[in-house]
Amino acid sequence: MRRQGESSNLAKALRLSSEFVAGIVLGGLIGWGIDHFAGSSPWGLIVFLLLGFAAGTLNAMRSAGLVAERGTGKKD
Amino acid sequence: MDPIHQFNITKFYILGHIGGHEIAITNSALFMFAAVAIIIGGMLIATARRSLVPGRAQSVVETSYEFVADMVRQSAGESGMKFFPLVFTLFSFILVLNMFGMIPGLFAVTSHIVVTVFLSLVVFLTVVIYGFWHNGFKFLKLFVPSGVPVYILPLIVAIEVMSFFSRPISHSVRLFANILAGHITLKVFAGFVALLGGLGIAGWVGALLPLALTVALTALELLVAFLQAYVFAILTCIYLNDAIHPGH
Numbered sequence: 001m002r003r004q005g006e007s008s009n010l011a012k013a014l015r016l017s018s019e020f021v022a023g024i025v026l027g028g029l030i031g032w033g034i035d036h037f038a039g040s041s042p043w044g045l046i047v048f049l050l051l052g053f054a055a056g057t058l059n060a061m062r063s064a065g066l067v068a069e070r071g072t073g074k075k076d
Numbered sequence: 077m078d079p080i081h082q083f084n085i086t087k088f089y090i091l092g093h094i095g096g097h098e099i100a101i102t103n104s105a106l107f108m109f110a111a112v113a114i115i116i117g118g119m120l121i122a123t124a125r126r127s128l129v130p131g132r133a134q135s136v137v138e139t140s141y142e143f144v145a146d147m148v149r150q151s152a153g154e155s156g157m158k159f160f161p162l163v164f165t166l167f168s169f170i171l172v173l174n175m176f177g178m179i180p181g182l183f184a185v186t187s188h189i190v191v192t193v194f195l196s197l198v199v200f201l202t203v204v205i206y207g208f209w210h211n212g213f214k215f216l217k218l219f220v221p222s223g224v225p226v227y228i229l230p231l232i233v234a235i236e237v238m239s240f241f242s243r244p245i246s247h248s249v250r251l252f253a254n255i256l257a258g259h260i261t262l263k264v265f266a267g268f269v270a271l272l273g274g275l276g277i278a279g280w281v282g283a284l285l286p287l288a289l290t291v292a293l294t295a296l297e298l299l300v301a302f303l304q305a306y307v308f309a310i311l312t313c314i315y316l317n318d319a320i321h322p323g324h
């Protein structure tokens with residue numbers, strides 16, 4: 001049985017891109033929300049978009065198996 | 077001919093109103109009920125005989141049990157088996173709904189993001205609630221990787237938290253986007269066949285290419301329908317693993 005749905009390259013590409021985009025979207029939403037309610041525009045958006053970018057990169061690298069799983073020291 | 081038309085929600089029977097919102101049995105709800113009925117009915121019928129040497133239907137059920145059980149054991153460990161009912165329910169529910177979508181004329185429930193977001197929130201809340209209940213505040217160690225210098229720790233923790241909260245997004249969008257894009261592509265290519273066919277004899281010859289592509293895409297979409305149910309289930313196991321063993 002093939003593992004992790006990595007059987008096709010298309011599935012892998014979709015998986016990695018959705019992981020990456022999810023981080024950025026979440027960062028953008030949080031930043032925009034903070035600006036909207038705290039009136040700190042544009043700093044919330046800038047900070048959280050960058051954080052979201054980092055989180056998205058971490059997500060993508062983790063699901064590609066390049067970074068150790070969270071909480072553990074071991075590489076997987 | 078409109079490729080989006082197939083995703084329309086139609087109301088069949090209006091049950092009543094809650095807080096100004098209409099509560100109705102829609103085609104989406106109807107297909108979900110049908111999926112649950114097929115899964116439960118199929119399981120009950122297939123396992124009714126309980127023969128030692130399984131028949132065809134019984135071995136399908138047994139194989140799917142083994143398939144999901146292996147997935148849970150490998151990704152979440154032996155103690156993850158307490159979540160087997162959740163994972164098996166999600167897997168079979170999504171698989172049957174995706175397969176419904178592949179039958180021409182039927183409605184693809186998983187092409188609506190509200191459905192997939194709810195499914196992924198069920199998983200996310202299970203992870204958070206069970207994680208805190210099982211581990212207490214040690215669950216927060218999930219966000220603190222070991223061996224990181226103190227001066228960049230706040231940044232790393234912030235990134236880890238963001239990464240954790242982006243999971244339900246990627247979890248739900250992946251399923252929704254795959255099914256939505258697949259169905260639109262199929263509809264567009266199938267639409268080309270009819271459009272070209274309207275041009276006469278030369279059109280029918282030209283229509284062979286999109287027709288062949290539609291057949292090939294249907295096969296691909298069948299694979300995607302299975303694969304996305306599988307990916308959803310295996311990610312559920314991986315996320316549950318964090319709740320069961322945070323920080324090891």
